[in-house]
Structures are given as C-alpha cells and as structure tokens.
Amino acid sequence: MRMDMNRRDFIRLCGGTAAMLGLSYSWVPEIAQALEQAAKRPPVIWMSFMECTGCLESFAKSVNPSTADIVLDIISLNYQENIMAAAGTQAEADLKKTIGQGGYIAVIEGAIAVGIPEAMMVAGKTSLELVKELTQNAAATLCVGTCAAYGGVQAMRPNPTGAKGVKDAIGAKTVNVPGCPPNPAHMLPTIVHYLLFNKIPDLDSDGRPLFLYEQKIHDNCERRAHFDAGRYVTQFGSKEETLQYCLYKMGCKGPETHSPCPKTLWNNKQSWCVKCGNGCIGCMEPNFWDRFEDFYQQLPNVPIPGFVGVETSADWIGSTLVTATMAGVGIHAVTTAAKGRFKKHPEEGEGPPPAKTEASQGSED
Ligand code: SF4
Ligand code: SF4
Structure with a gap:
C-alpha cells in the first residue's frame, strides 16, 4: 500500500527481482519482506x-x-x-x-x-x-x-x-x-x-x-543465431539490416561486454541498443571510451561457438559458411573441416598443426 502498488504488481516486482538476483521464485516472500521492512x-x-x-x-x-x-x-x-x-x-x-x-x-x-x-x-x-x-x-x-x-x-x-x-x-x-x-x-x-x-x-x-x-551481451543477444550462422549486417540501410541480422560487422561490442541488457532491457522493458538496430558500444566495460574508441570498427578475433579451442574469427566463419552453403556442403562438414584446419588451444593437449607447405596448400581447399 505504501508503494501504491496492487498485490499482483508487487509480487511481480519481487519475482522479477528474484530472477535478477539469480534466486528461485521461492525467495519472493523474503524479497517482499525486505522491501516491506524498508520501513x-x-x-x-x-x-x-x-x-x-x-x-x-x-x-x-x-x-x-x-x-x-x-x-x-x-x-x-x-x-x-x-x-x-x-x-x-x-x-x-x-x-x-x-x-x-x-x-x-x-x-x-x-x-x-x-x-x-x-x-x-x-x-x-x-x-x-x-x-x-x-x-x-x-x-x-x-x-x-x-x-x-x-x-x-x-x-x-x-x-x-x-x-x-x-x-x-x-x-x-x-x-x-x-x-x-x-x-x-x-x-x-x-x-x-x-x-x-x-x-x-x-x-x-x-x-x-x-x-x-557475469554473462556477456553476446551470450543472450536475440541476434545471436544470425551471428552463429554467419549472417551479418554490413551496411546500414541494407536488406540485411531490415532482416535484423547480427551487427558484429557494424562494430557491435557485445562479444566483449559483460551486461544483462538483453534480459533487463531499457525504459521499462521496452527495448535495448541492439534491438533498436545499433550495436552495443560496450558502455559497461572499464575504459570503454578508449578501448572501443571507434564504435563502428569490427572487433577482431571473436571466437565462434562450436569451434571450442579453435583459433578462428567471425570473419572466417561468415565467409566459410557462405561458401559452404553455395557449394552445398553442410555446416557440420565445415566445422569439422575447420577443427582439423585450425590450431587447438594448448590446454587441450594438442600442439599446432603442421606448418603449411607449398605442396599442402594446393590441396587444402
Ligand atoms: S555481435 Fe552484437 S548483434 Fe551480433 S549476436 Fe553478438 S551481441 Fe548480438
Ligand atoms: S551500449 Fe551499454 S546499454 Fe547498450 S547494450 Fe551495450 S552495455 Fe548495454
């Protein structure tokens, strides 16, 4: 009553707060009490x-x-x-x-x-x-x-x-x-x-x-499926932008920014930066003004899921998936090929692949 909220809205607020705190719904009474005791x-x-x-x-x-x-x-x-x-x-x-x-x-x-x-x-x-x-x-x-x-x-x-x-x-x-x-x-x-x-x-x-x-913007982004599939916006005003493809190539800093923006949203859960059509500029990261100085510059070396321990980049996956699709080759085949082609992380127990020789380069692709 003090908060001029009906019971349903108050419980919804407590439930939403529990979710944000990473607590189960059973914590709602304690949260309600904590807010009430804010007497x-x-x-x-x-x-x-x-x-x-x-x-x-x-x-x-x-x-x-x-x-x-x-x-x-x-x-x-x-x-x-x-x-x-x-x-x-x-x-x-x-x-x-x-x-x-x-x-x-x-x-x-x-x-x-x-x-x-x-x-x-x-x-x-x-x-x-x-x-x-x-x-x-x-x-x-x-x-x-x-x-x-x-x-x-x-x-x-x-x-x-x-x-x-x-x-x-x-x-x-x-x-x-x-x-x-x-x-x-x-x-x-x-x-x-x-x-x-x-x-x-x-x-x-x-x-x-x-x-x-704890999590990055990129982990919860609604455009993540496009990123994974190599579908990117490369120009504002393009068809890809209309289709709401991933903004990675337009400089989105979501892959390096820790924030729950895609879940909490902004303005009473109306929207957030990526949903509005602009990449994340990384505003919740230390030193972001210098570190991400060019907001529209593509981040280098962003890891690709499904390529754990494989050194590659979104650029590579984008072009490879497009090429693979055109050639009628499935994604699975591409990822398998990539795993054989790129160096694994040292902790995985395998060293880098043998250096390319002129002879091997010709048959690789
Ligand atoms: S790069 Fe940006 S737009 Fe693309 S999936 Fe990641 S957070 Fe979303
Ligand atoms: S720019 Fe800031 S507010 Fe916008 S999505 Fe990135 S971290 Fe969130």
Whole structure:
C-alpha cells in the first residue's frame, strides 16, 4: 500500500527481482519482506562529481518501482543535490549528520579528479576530499555509472585532470553498477540484495555484481543465431539490416561486454541498443571510451561457438559458411573441416598443426 502498488504488481516486482538476483521464485516472500521492512529504510547519500547527470536522469526514469517509490519507500535519500528539497546550510547539516551516524549507503556518480584535484570542487572542497569524507563511515559504497566506477569519459585519453573511478582514486571497496548511463533495472536489484542479505553481493574483478554482470551481451543477444550462422549486417540501410541480422560487422561490442541488457532491457522493458538496430558500444566495460574508441570498427578475433579451442574469427566463419552453403556442403562438414584446419588451444593437449607447405596448400581447399 505504501508503494501504491496492487498485490499482483508487487509480487511481480519481487519475482522479477528474484530472477535478477539469480534466486528461485521461492525467495519472493523474503524479497517482499525486505522491501516491506524498508520501513527501516537505509539512509543514502548520493553525491555527484565529474559527470553529466545522465546517471541520475536514468535513475529518475525508473518505472517499476518508480523513482518516488524508491526514494520515499525503499531508501531514505538524505542527500542528493539535484532532487533534495533542502538547500544550503540545512542540506550541509543533514549531510554531516548522516555521515556522523554512519551505516549509510554512499552512492557516487561521476569520476574523481586526482591529477588536478581543483578541477572538481563543491563548496570549497575537492572531489578527492569529499569522496574520502563520504566513504569513511559508509556501510557500502555504490558507484553508479561508468564514470564513478572506472573514470568514464573524463578519464579518456589524454585525461587532462587525471580523472579516476572511486576505487582507483582512494582505494575504497566499491560495488560498481556501470553504464553510460547505468540502467535503473540494475541499480534496484543491487540495493535489494543489500537489504536482503545485509552484505554486498559477490563481485567480478571489475567490482560489478556477479549476479548481474557475469554473462556477456553476446551470450543472450536475440541476434545471436544470425551471428552463429554467419549472417551479418554490413551496411546500414541494407536488406540485411531490415532482416535484423547480427551487427558484429557494424562494430557491435557485445562479444566483449559483460551486461544483462538483453534480459533487463531499457525504459521499462521496452527495448535495448541492439534491438533498436545499433550495436552495443560496450558502455559497461572499464575504459570503454578508449578501448572501443571507434564504435563502428569490427572487433577482431571473436571466437565462434562450436569451434571450442579453435583459433578462428567471425570473419572466417561468415565467409566459410557462405561458401559452404553455395557449394552445398553442410555446416557440420565445415566445422569439422575447420577443427582439423585450425590450431587447438594448448590446454587441450594438442600442439599446432603442421606448418603449411607449398605442396599442402594446393590441396587444402
Ligand atoms: S555481435 Fe552484437 S548483434 Fe551480433 S549476436 Fe553478438 S551481441 Fe548480438
Ligand atoms: S547494450 Fe551495450 S551500449 Fe547498450 S546499454 Fe548495454 S552495455 Fe551499454
């Protein structure tokens, strides 16, 4: 009732959250209880540093539950410069009091200016000073968005201010919910996990909750069958694009990006980048602005399923399958041929194939 939701919607929310957390449906009562007990709503301080406020914009677009539900019923948002009612001395007093009491969740948006601290100042303090103050008594530190998590666009070459993500800036343990912007459907389950288990979730080596970010976009993409079959879009506006073929050759970074976007979707489960017709740009990966600098450049050496331990690339499979189809040869025959032709991984116990000789090259194809 507090969340102005009927029972069916509330249970659906709890069920969806259980799925995101990797829990069975039998956990729904506990999740419902955790949300209900948010009567003890954990205090939250949300601070913004070097960023564009897109992360807060994204959070503000949360639909189920709505931002108002989260702010008024699930957490106690004691400080957020953009949406809090208090201002000036009153706001600073609230901030000081919450930090003094400890046990709050520190939510950080934006990168920290480490090389030139004066490049980012709020009320006479640098972002470096503020983030240290903010995290000192926090029960958990949640970095929302790629800037807070890894430095984001501010840390892109040549990084004039020496911008860094929070962990790299001050060495604090952070839970990272990256994205440019982050998806509110990833923020809520992270907060619910904390409420439910009273501890931060298991994290991957980049500080992301494993229950959300363990798999790659490519593992769950709706266009994956086209990738596997070698059917790619090679030009926007083409027939292949209309047929919604795989966007790998248009630069999709899904094969190297860890995120549940194809499952959680965006905008109240309406759509997501690949469904909209643009490849993933890898916005949830560290250093993606530099690493994936040319968003439309095809990734090199993407492994092909069914070719485990075989060194090949999507380019090769695409052209080989087309050639094979034209020649009336089945996929199975092609993959078998490829397994014999390409080097196996050393852990599989077999060394590389014999070097090609001029004599062998002639008969190979
Ligand atoms: S390359 Fe991109 S579009 Fe193609 S299957 Fe992978 S994630 Fe989907
Ligand atoms: S699909 Fe890729 S670019 Fe789009 S939001 Fe997800 S991680 Fe970011």
